[in-house]
Amino acid sequence: MITYIVRRLFQLVIVLIGVTIITFLIMFAIPGDPARQLAGKNATPERIAAIRLQLGLNRSLPVQYVKFVGRLAHGDLGESYQLQKPVLQMIWENAPNTIQLALAAVLIELLGIPLGIYSALRQYTFWDTTLTTAALIIWGIPVFVLGLFMQWFFGLKLNLLPLIGAGDNVLWIIPANWNSFASLILPAVTLGLIEVAYISYMQRASMLEVIRSDYIRTARAKGLSERKVVTKHAFKNAVIPVMTIAGIDLGALMGGAILTETVFARPGIGLMIYQAIGARDLPVVAGGVLFATLVYVFANLFVDLGYAWVDPRIRLEG
């Protein structure tokens, strides 16, 4: 197990290097000069050149990249071009809200597991059709539109929950009070609901596959009750692929957080990246993407380790 973890951590370094290269290339490939953006109107060519020099943008791409990686090795992600603030500090300030949102969304999306199982066990019945159709509809709604609907319905019309913002946290990511928790509900449900639909759909398919397998037929032939067949034999095997998806989703939700945090005016990594892209603030974009990658890779690692718990037959050694 330890060898496996070490190997995965080594892979993580390679992934991070790859991600930094790709982020750099993308930011340089897309049009837009940060120096001109910063210089504002009436900027003389000399001023733009001076800003370029100040930010080190006059250097070649490989030199800039090597400098970035060099700083990264010392735990320095550089300074925001626009806000003139250390990127690490910006990530530290914004990460708790995003992790909180992503974890809450994952918890919500796990509701898809029982719904998918329920649907599979009642294939082609009214409730199966209803749930499957609802899942397809929700799955097709862009997170942006769903967010605005949630705000309008639960925030404005029913006046149940705050539309925007984020409250204080304790222990970094735990909402400190009801207001803080309440401001988490709508964004988490928005982000999680679409995934509930997806997970329930996947869980249904996985469960259908398992309950048609030979060993389930054997279990039934042995005279086991349907409840035992499902809970003791089918459930664990059917849930493994879905757990994988749910785990990986923690990382993928970081992407969804960009839109969710923007709609709900919720400070976080997503909103930070969104604003930085608009301002061509390369250090912030690179730092934010790096952070999201770390979350993604670690989520994968934990999912893999979680296999052992769900199914002891899976061996991680080697």
Next chain:
Amino acid sequence: MKKPTTRWRGLVILAGVLIIAGLLLGACGSSSSGGGASPSAASSPKPGGTYNFPLTANPVSIAPVNAQESEGMQVAHQVFEGLVKYQMNDKGEMGAVPNIAESWDTTDSQTWTFHLKKGVMFQAPVSREVTAQDFVNGWNYVTDPKNQSYVSYILAPVEGSDDGGYQVDPKKGLTGVTAIDPYTLQVKLRYPFSEFYMTLGHTVASAWPVDYMKQVGAKAFGLKPIGTGPYMVESWKANQAVELVKNPSYWNKDAAGYVDNIHMPIIPESQTVWLEFQKGSLDYSVVPPGQVAAAEANPKVKSGEWSAKKWPNLAIYFIGMNMTDKTLGTNLDLRKAIAESTDATNVINIVNEGVSLPATGYIPEGIPGYRADQSPYKYNPEDAKTIIAGLGTIPTLNYWYNTDEGHQKIGEVLQAGWTAAGLDIKLSNFEWSTFLDKLSKGNQGSGSQMFRMGWIGDYPSMDNFLYPLFQSSQARTGSYTFYSNTQVDALLQQARSTVDAQQRYSLYAQAEKLILTDMPAVPLYYYRDFRVVNNRIGGFVFNPMGFVDMWTVWVK
């Protein structure tokens, strides 16, 4: 056969549930959401309460050194004050009136002496009197290249600065600004500039304690800056909110604020701002694109609980033409035909929901000296068609805009008009900084031809709408038309040296008329801002500079 039937039944029930939900929501929609207090009869201003004003982006900075976009400047406007302040007169014109300066004098428009008021105090914890030396220190700080101000161009006319507002020699500093005594500030300019005093209401030129900033550090000061204004920064949580509190020891008792607190939540999405406003959490709102008519027809607007209004803005949207381009630059008839086939009304009605106003010149109404109907070429598609038919074959012309849905729609509406007149127009879009880069190259490389551009006044002066855009030396800093006319240059120079306001306005108007006759840029529309406000608040004015003087608002 039973299963499909059950399946269809499921769908029908689901559809039924959705319809019922829709009806319920519709019913909800017709009821009152109880946002804000009902309109009360006019009453006199009273102190207390909180004013809730959203910001649509996290400010880049709220301190004088770099407050530059509307959000940062809106905050800074409540906290900082300059030698002058912008105020609207009875004729609806914006002007610069004394603020920290009591008066000023100049004989040649090049050397200025400002006499400061006594008793102007910095906010706590600095709590000391403002002196002329504070302006010397502040202006030197912002123009020092190492302090990375992107708005110091406002101080570019001062001796010791370059064209961009950076000190020519940071060792010598900004040589043109001197404190003669604690209450007398002398400013020498690089050239005569009669409207120089008008530039000094900009935040970058305001009073702030550089000594205190050095004591606490630039970063700490940036988060909680100290000015002399009626409101103080209590906190700025990035991407969450800026909180302001009333300055209890504000020096100017005539302009002390009424509300105790100003809550400025940062909400990037206009749709979310609008929902928050409807919920009653905000006192002011922008309206999302496509919803202006609905907002105007809202029952709460009709009942007087809210007010919806189009506020004029000192800004213009125009179509620039590259005067170094061989097709456009040498062909006045073609430029005239383009101007005559530019349908501003269509753009305003189709794209801008009727919010903006057709432009008849480059200088918007509200600028002192404004003249209406300056352009000699009115919308006349038939005449344009005749001119174009007489010009023979005209190659396809490029029209560029920076990537944005609104600019694209405007481009399409304009293209339809120009095509109907007989021109062949190709639309292309670029990301903003690439767009500027390409425009700044003139006829080098791919070469621009026609392009959209906007200009928002930094200060309410005719000069600010003519000199940076059309004076020939400005080609390198933003006059993307590369227009050059010695007569216009001479008039602008003469206007800058003319102390008498009426004579000066007349010179600027002559220059404007000459430029419009040459038509290097077609004025399209003057901006207006559509805003909805809750009438639980009194004293709200959205001034043409885009600022709300929040010290005038009060809770009814």
